Amino acid sequence: MSDKEIIKEQELENVSGGEYCTVNTGDSRDAAIRSYPGLNAPVVATLHNGTVACTTGAFDHADGRTWAEIYSPVRGWIKASILGYAW
Numbered sequence: 001m002s003d004k005e006i007i008k009e010q011e012l013e014n015v016s017g018g019e020y021c022t023v024n025t026g027d028s029r030d031a032a033i034r035s036y037p038g039l040n041a042p043v044v045a046t047l048h049n050g051t052v053a054c055t056t057g058a059f060d061h062a063d064g065r066t067w068a069e070i071y072s073p074v075r076g077w078i079k080a081s082i083l084g085y086a087w
Contacts, residue, residue, distance in 0.1 A: 018055035018071075021083035023047045033076035037067035045074040053083060 023031045030048055034041035037060040047053060051073065058069040059080060066080040 018057040038062040
């Protein structure tokens with residue numbers, strides 16, 4: 001596991017809200033977890049379909065997409081539709 005994938009306890013102290021969601025890209029591709037919302041943001045990790053992620057409850061809009069912030073199993077931003085959110 002890389003340093004980018006390790007969740008530090010102090011990062012989770014102020015996390016509230018959110019819910020557990022299952023990653024589903026709709027095909028065999030992995031989901032990209034980005035450092036901030038947007039397609040140009042650096043990818044910090046990838047998650048396989050079926051992985052359970054926990055959101056912080058924060059959402060943002062960038063590049064015509066809605067993004068959800070997750071803190072587990074890695075901290076970053078993922079397209080909200082991959083977690084089943086539809087707006």
